[in-house]
Amino acid sequence: MSLEVSQKITIQKVKNSKINQVDFNNLPFGQVYTDHMLVCDFENGKWSSPKIVPYGAISLDPSAKIFHYGQSVFEGMKAYKDAQDDIWLFRPFDNQKRLNISSKRLAMPELPEAYFMEGLEALLLLEKDWIPTTKDSSLYIRPFIFASGNGFHASPSDKYKFIIACSPSGPYFGGKLKVLIEQHYSRSANGGVGFAKAGGNYAGQFYPTNLAIQKGYQQVIWTDDTTHEYIEEAGAMNIFIRINDTLITAPTSDRILDGITRKSIIEIAKDQGIAVEVRNISVHEIIEASDNGSLKEMFGAGTAAVISPISGFGYQEKDYVLPELDNTFAATLKKQITDIQYNRSADKFGWRYSV
Numbered sequence: 001m002s003l004e005v006s007q008k009i010t011i012q013k014v015k016n017s018k019i020n021q022v023d024f025n026n027l028p029f030g031q032v033y034t035d036h037m038l039v040c041d042f043e044n045g046k047w048s049s050p051k052i053v054p055y056g057a058i059s060l061d062p063s064a065k066i067f068h069y070g071q072s073v074f075e076g077m078k079a080y081k082d083a084q085d086d087i088w089l090f091r092p093f094d095n096q097k098r099l100n101i102s103s104k105r106l107a108m109p110e111l112p113e114a115y116f117m118e119g120l121e122a123l124l125l126l127e128k129d130w131i132p133t134t135k136d137s138s139l140y141i142r143p144f145i146f147a148s149g150n151g152f153h154a155s156p157s158d159k160y161k162f163i164i165a166c167s168p169s170g171p172y173f174g175g176k177l178k179v180l181i182e183q184h185y186s187r188s189a190n191g192g193v194g195f196a197k198a199g200g201n202y203a204g205q206f207y208p209t210n211l212a213i214q215k216g217y218q219q220v221i222w223t224d225d226t227t228h229e230y231i232e233e234a235g236a237m238n239i240f241i242r243i244n245d246t247l248i249t250a251p252t253s254d255r256i257l258d259g260i261t262r263k264s265i266i267e268i269a270k271d272q273g274i275a276v277e278v279r280n281i282s283v284h285e286i287i288e289a290s291d292n293g294s295l296k297e298m299f300g301a302g303t304a305a306v307i308s309p310i311s312g313f314g315y316q317e318k319d320y321v322l323p324e325l326d327n328t329f330a331a332t333l334k335k336q337i338t339d340i341q342y343n344r345s346a347d348k349f350g351w352r353y354s355v
C-alpha cells in the first residue's frame with residue numbers, strides 16, 4: 001500500500017464479531033455480510049478519507065437523489081483464499097477502472113485508484129477470516145457509489161457515498177440454466193448506459209426476467225434493441241456460444257458490459273488453441289447450428305456466476321436442447337480461470353493480485 005490514502009483510513013471495529021453465527025459449509029450467494037464496511041463520502045468536490053465502520057444501515061434523507069434519479073453504479077469482485085491462507089484478487093484494477101467508466105456516464109465523480117485499492121485492501125485484511133475456503137466459495141465484494149445529496153431537482157447530486165461491502169458466498173446458480181431468447185424487451189440501447197454497471201440496468205431486467213421465469217426459464221438472453229436478431233448478454237453475464245470447435249462471443253459496445261471474465265476467457269481459450277471469434281452472432285445462426293448438430297455449448301460468464309453452462313433455450317415458443325458432452329469448453333475454461341483465481345496454478349497472464 002502507498003501512504004497516500006492508507007494512512008488516513010480510520011478503523012472502528014465491531015465489539016462482537018458475527019462470524020460464529022455463519023455456516024461456512026452452506027453459504028448462499030450475497031446474503032451474509034461481514035462485520036465491517038468501508039465508507040467514503042464525496043462532498044464539496046472531493047472525496048474524504050475512507051472509514052472502516054461496523055456493517056450496518058445508512059441513514060438518508062427521503063429527497064436523496066439516489067431514490068429519485070437512480071445515480072448508482074457498482075462493481076462485483078471476489079477475494080479468494082489459497083491453501084496457505086494467502087488472499088488474492090483477480091484483475092482488481094479493471095474493476096476500479098470500470099467503476100469510473102460507469103460513474104462518468106452517470107455524471108458521477110470518479111474515484112481515484114488509491115481510494116479504491118487501498119480502501120479495499122485495508123477492509124480485506126480486517127475481514128480475512130471471512131474469506132471462505134469451502135469449495136466454489138469466495139468473499140464476494142460489492143463496491144458501489146450512489147447519490148446521497150438531497151433535492152427533487154432533476155440534476156446530478158452534489159454528494160455521493162462510496163461503500164465496499166463484502167459477503168462470504170457460495171455459487172450464484174445451482175445448476176445448468178434454461179434461458180429464453182428475448183424478442184420484445186431490451187436491456188440496453190445504442191447511446192444508452194448498457195456498458196455501465198448502473199443499478200438501473202438491473203431494475204429494467206427484472207420484469208422481463210420474471211416473465212421468463214413464469215414460463216420455466218431461469219434467465220433471459222438479451223438481443224440487440226433494434227432488430228432482436230443478435231445475441232448480446234445473458235442476464236448479468238456475458239455469453240459464449242460454441243459452434244463445432246469455435247467459441248463465439250458478441251463484441252462489446254454501448255449496449256454490452258465489458259466483462260472481466262469474458263475478456264479473460266477469450267485470452268485463456270486462445271492460449272489453449274481454441275478458435276475464438278468476437279463477432280455478432282444471430283439467433284438464426286444458433287438455431288441452424290442447433291438443427292444441424294453443430295451447436296455444442298452455450299454458457300454465461302461473469303464474476304458472480306463464473307462460467308454457467310446453459311442446458312437449452314427457448315425462442316418463439318419453441319425449446320431447443322443443447323447436447324450433453326463429456327468434455328466441455330465450459331468445464332475446461334472454468335477450471336483454468338478458477339485455478340488462477342484461487343492460486344492453484346501458475347498465473348501466466350499476470351492477473352492475480354496479492355493482498
Ligand code: PLP
Pocket residue numbers: 076233235236237238257258259260261262301302303304
Ligand atoms: N454483463 C453484465 C450485465 C453483468 O452484470 C456482469 C457482471 O458483472 C457481466 C456481464 C460480467 O462481468 P464481469 O465478468 O466483469 O463480472
Ligand code: COI
Pocket residue numbers: 075076077202236302303304305
Ligand atoms: C457480478 O458478476 O459480480 C455481478 O455484478 C452480477 C450481479 C448482478 C450479481
